Amino acid sequence: MDRPAAPAGAVATRPVVRDGAETVDAVAVEEPLEIRVDGDRIATTMRTPGSDHDLALGFLLAEGIIAGAEDVGSMFHCGRPGEEGYGNVLDVTSAGGHRIDPERILDSRRFLPVSSACGVCGREAIDRLLARVPAVASDARADRALVVRAMDALRRSQPVFERTGGLHAAVLVGAGGEVLAAAEDVGRHNAVDKVVGALLRQGVLGARATASGRPVVLAVSGRAGFEIVQKAAVAGVPVVASVSAPSSLAVDLAVRAGVALLGFVRGERMNVYAHAWRVDATASCPR
Numbered sequence: 001m002d003r004p005a006a007p008a009g010a011v012a013t014r015p016v017v018r019d020g021a022e023t024v025d026a027v028a029v030e031e032p033l034e035i036r037v038d039g040d041r042i043a044t045t046m047r048t049p050g051s052d053h054d055l056a057l058g059f060l061l062a063e064g065i066i067a068g069a070e071d072v073g074s075m076f077h078c079g080r081p082g083e084e085g086y087g088n089v090l091d092v093t094s095a096g097g098h099r100i101d102p103e104r105i106l107d108s109r110r111f112l113p114v115s116s117a118c119g120v121c122g123r124e125a126i127d128r129l130l131a132r133v134p135a136v137a138s139d140a141r142a143d144r145a146l147v148v149r150a151m152d153a154l155r156r157s158q159p160v161f162e163r164t165g166g167l168h169a170a171v172l173v174g175a176g177g178e179v180l181a182a183a184e185d186v187g188r189h190n191a192v193d194k195v196v197g198a199l200l201r202q203g204v205l206g207a208r209a210t211a212s213g214r215p216v217v218l219a220v221s222g223r224a225g226f227e228i229v230q231k232a233a234v235a236g237v238p239v240v241a242s243v244s245a246p247s248s249l250a251v252d253l254a255v256r257a258g259v260a261l262l263g264f265v266r267g268e269r270m271n272v273y274a275h276a277w278r279v280d281a282t283a284s285c286p287r
Helices: 052-062 123-132 144-155 159-164 188-201 226-235 248-257
Strands: 011-018 021-028 031-037 040-047 072-077 089-094 168-173 179-185 217-220 239-242 260-266 269-274
Touching: 011 159, 021 159, 031 052, 040 052, 052 072, 052 089, 052 188, 052 226, 144 168, 144 179, 144 217, 144 239, 144 260, 159 179, 168 188, 179 188, 188 217, 188 226, 217 226, 226 239, 226 248, 248 260, 248 269
Parallel strands: 031 089, 217 239, 239 260
Antiparallel strands: 011 021, 031 040, 072 089, 168 179, 168 217, 260 269
């Protein structure tokens, strides 16, 4: 896999003093993206510009607002190129003969900013999310060699991080180790939305998916929190692997949703916090 180039608009420069001398440093771009559905504001997230359409698709799927890309008629940035702030508002319109229902999103989350670190707050909101996250029906497994390939692909898919040290990444890998989608963002959950949205757009994921080659492993940089597992489960991805630690809620949700949750992945060494049968041939599948 060739190393991708950093997308336009993802890197900026700012002055810095280093070792007593003034110079410039490359920093990751962070800007707001307001997501609207048929003109109604749904959420605002702080993100790295690029793949905004995929980000919106992945977000709307995770929130249960759409079942797939076929529910969407068009997506466009509001305003005109060259205007201040252009590109930071994305309007999603319903497909003909179908109305996207934004009321399906949790009341406690509508119209509230979503930070680049976490989008869920409040015990009641978490309990309601837990109740509607579907269990992954697939019996797919990923041996340790596939997990290692996924983490290697993750490391090779971070051109902006290599320049700035300031982004997270997510990669979706198929059963043969092929990279199906890769993305970077200032937010871990945004990166996951981008890769899920890319496969929705390609017809690989969604209620009426037509393309073959469904993802088996979601590899992520940084901590594996609740929302990472939630987004994987909604997308039907059976294995989540992280270079870092999971949270307690992430483990609880993974157990409930049938997702194998792997943390501290270092080569073939890893902690398996949920559903070890998906990655370990000696572990039995729960019935």
